[in-house]
Amino acid sequence: MKCNPAAFLETEGAVELLRWFKKTESVFGISKCAEGKKVKFAAATLQGPALTWWNAKIATMGLETVNQMPWIEMKQLMTAEFCPIEEVQRMEHELWNLKVKEYNIMAYTQRFNELALMCLRMVEPERVKVDAYIQGLTDNIKGEVTSSKPANLNEDIHMAHKLMEQKS
Structure with a gap:
């Protein structure tokens, strides 16, 4: 093989x-x-x-x-x-300020996942990761995703993608 x-x-x-x-x-x-x-x-x-x-x-x-x-x-x-500490700090800053741009939920989700892998202390436990993901969503879906009370990031992402699809 x-x-x-x-x-x-x-x-x-x-x-x-x-x-x-x-x-x-x-x-x-x-x-x-x-x-x-x-x-x-x-x-x-x-x-x-x-x-x-x-x-x-x-x-x-x-x-x-x-x-x-x-x-x-x-x-x-x-x-x-x-991975110098300066680069990790830059990524943490980017993660903290990450937002969906031009309704491109796919790009947002991919970048969120990349940054979350490198910035573990900012997204642990799972509930913190879910909240961080929701924070970067557009205002027109943020409330609906929050009220659905997703248990994990996968549920969060699925709901956000579904809602973004409906809105666009």
């Missing part, structure tokens, strides 16, 4: 990194990758600036040390390098 590991280039910032983590972990699961092999496997998918950074880590820490590193530690190192 071909698992198609995703390459990580480090050209699009934190969202790209998070997507790469998710895709890589999916491949780990499909291929039943042993914990001791995850870092080697993931490192083999690095390209461009990310590969240069990883080679510098190897030079500093030693090949044996990085190859014995747990996957969680590699993720922490990569997050520290490719």
Whole structure:
């Protein structure tokens, strides 16, 4: 079976990194990758600036040390390098101020989900995430979505899309 590991280039910032983590972990699961092999496997998918950074880590820490590193530690190192606190703060600000533009609920939902993945402290627990999503909706559907009392984000999104469709 071909698992198609995703390459990580480090050209699009934190969202790209998070997507790469998710895709890589999916491949780990499909291929039943042993914990001791995850870092080697993931490192083999690095390209461009990310590969240069990883080679510098190897030079500093030693090949044996990085190859014995747990996957969680590699993720922490990569997050520290490719998701600087300033970028996370910028994304938190964007999430806080995110609004539906030109009635494009699809674009709003996609960006909300991307930002929510990177700004976990702003959208936990689930009720806070639901409220944050509702906050960015247009005024003509915000009240109806709120009064439907969605239990989770999926219900929230479904209701918002349905209402936006009716309004346009």
